[in-house]
Amino acid sequence: MTRVVRFHEHGGPEVLRIENVDVPGPGRGEIQIRVKALGLNRAEALLRAGAYIETPTFPSGLGLEAAGILETVGEGVEGFAPGDAVSVVPPVSMVRWPAYGELVTFPAGLVVKHPPSLGWEAAAAVWMSYLTAYGALIDIAKLHREDCVVITAASSSVGLAAIQIANRVGATAIAVTRTGAKKPALLESGAAHAIASAEEDLAARLAEIAGPKGVRVVLDPIGGPIFEPLTAAMSRGGILIEFGGLSPEPTPFPLFAVLSKSLTLRGYLVHELLSDPERLEAAKAFILDGLISGSFRPVIARIFPFDRIVEAHRFLESNEQFGKIVVTV
Template identity: 80%
Template sequence: MARVVRFHQHGGPEVLRIENVDIPKPSRGEIQIRVKALGLNRAEALMRWGTYIQTPPLPSGLGLEAAGVVEAVGEGVGGFAPGEAVSVVPPLSMARWPAYGEIATYPANLVVKHPPSLSWEEAAAVWTQYLTAYGALIDIAKLSRDDFVVITAASSSVGLAAIQIANMVGATPIAATRTSAKREALLEFGAAHVISLADEDLEARLKDIAGAEDIRVVFDAVGGPILAPLTGAMARGGILIEYGGLSPEPTPFPLFAVLAKTLTLRGYLVHEITGDPARLEAAKTFILDGLMSGSLRPVIAKTFPFEQIVEAHRFLESNEQFGTIVVTI
């Protein structure tokens, strides 16, 4: 028996329950982990509410990433032994491979030996954020030195990862955030410029910063009306990568900016990377190199004990965090 978090109905954080369940041994090609820490992601709140891209049968577990030690190894798995420290690449389905529990089981290709310099909390906050940012900025947009990149929802874990990756390759990260409350923290973290959406004209500020039509890459988690000023400031032939939909408002298609500038507007899910073995290996190499050099370092917003998973989800939905929320077991 092991403690796991499940929900039996959709709703707010209060629907989460800690339950004791039997955990089967790992199947062929799988690794079982005794979890030390969990990294929380907004996708988990969406699945709990019933608004995620996956709607699993209930009751359901959830959770995308964890760090811990190898508990058991299934048949056909080489290169891992019980007791080794590992962390987890986000699976295609968190209902099929949930992270929230004392014991979690994953396909072996999603289990990584992370640098020993990372704490359990940091190791649990690596793969979702860095793979999401890497896939969009490096794999798809080919971000490079001298590029300007606009990063919305910049104080989120993925936004902070994008700032670090932009700096790692010599690009100029422009952070867009809801208010000015996190301006100084974002500048100290490495954003070259910070724009407060509540206080500033986004398109005008982008043109002041980068010059008219000099922004080639936009990495957006918001959608909604913000697409008009974003595309209005973009360079001819630029690419806007949409990976979220935080805005509750409709998202009008910026037809004339797209036509006049021959823009690419592209939806993106991290599963594009995790589901392709070659692209996933390239991503792992890039991220592990960044972690070992210190160019990439996860930011922990707040840590909660496992017993306070409901409180952790409430904080997740508060939008007050700067970095990743972690739950320790």
């Protein structure tokens, strides 16, 4: 029997239960991992609450990221051996491949032998954040030196990964956060500039920073009224990549800015990378290179033990974190 986290109904963090279940061995092409740490993501809170793009069948597992020791290799798997230190690339379906457990099974194509310099907690905090940021900034927007990129919700794990990726390619990272409380930490984390959108005139500050050239790339998980000042600051031919919808307010369509500047507003899900083996391999190579060189350093907000998964989910929804929440197993 193995301890796993499941939920039997939609609801708040309190619906999560740690239960003992029988976990079958890995099938063909699969790998079984003895988990040491989990990385938490907002997608898991959305699945638990019944607001995610995937619909669970109860009782349902959940979880997208894990790191641990490879325990068993399924038939047909090459390049891995028991005892390897590995981490998991998020699957397209966390209902089919849940990560919250002491022993988990994943397709071999989603398992990575991470650099030995990473601890378990850092390894569990890599893939969702860096893949999401890479897919938007490098794969889609082709971010390059001398670009200005605006990163909203910059204190999130994706935002912090995006800052590091921008710095690696020589772009100027402009971090946007709601209040000034997190501005010093964002600057310390590599942002060239930090703006508190609830306390400053966002459009004016962006115009001041970017100058007449404007901002070519915007990475935003918020939506809502912020679209107008963001697009007002963008350069001709710029691209705004939207990968969330955190704002409870309607998102206006900035028609005249889009028309006058020939802007692209692009919806994006990390599943685009996960379902394309060639793009995924390019992403993994880029991220592993950054981890090995030390350019990429996952930022961990807080670590919880497995038995406090409910408390970890409460903190996940508090919006108080700076970086990734990790659970040790």
